[in-house]
Amino acid sequence: MTRKWKVGIYLFEDVEVLDFAGPYEVFSLAEDEDGDKLFDVITLSYRGGLTAAKNGLRIETEKSIQACPSLDILIVPGGHGATTNEVYNKDLLTFVKQQAKTAELVMSVCTGAFILAEAELLNGREAVTHWMDRDDLQRAFPDVTVLKDTRFVDEGPVLTAAGISAGIDASLYTVGRFAGEQAKLRTAKRMEYEIRE
16 A cells, blocks of 8 residues: 655645645645555644635635644745744744654745744755745844755755745655655646756
8 A cells, every 4th residue: 555645734824825735736636656645635724724825815724733633744835924923923833843853844835934944943954935035034044054046955854945836846846755756757747747846
């Protein structure tokens, strides 16, 4: 039987839609050669229930962070709410730190990197974020080496993706990392997506 990994995607008020929807699509579509799902994807929010993303899209999340099951991969997307609210959410930062101890991978997309940096997961590591926010990330977190012109950076237990659409590239890469190159290629083909690394 093919192993199935548990993926949790954390959503919050004013989250950037493609930051979470891109990875959600990638991991939800990934299958083995027999057509069996490789990843079980759930959505999380601080309290569970309804969350309003950027531009008013409303999403019913499945679990609160307090009720989160054991995860293999935690994804923290970005958006305006990441840097104005979530980076100051002490309960969320504690949750992210705890997940980093037990999950195989904690991944950010776009300004979700600020949350990972605030949780001290990026200290001494290379990272990326949206091009408009690179300088702010570097100033706020001098122990992080913020790269330019890079779609994503794999630092072992932590992976950061640059802005918005780069989350799709990073997610496809992660499918390959966990389930193999053929699974990555099958998923990209299903999505009619040209892989960029």
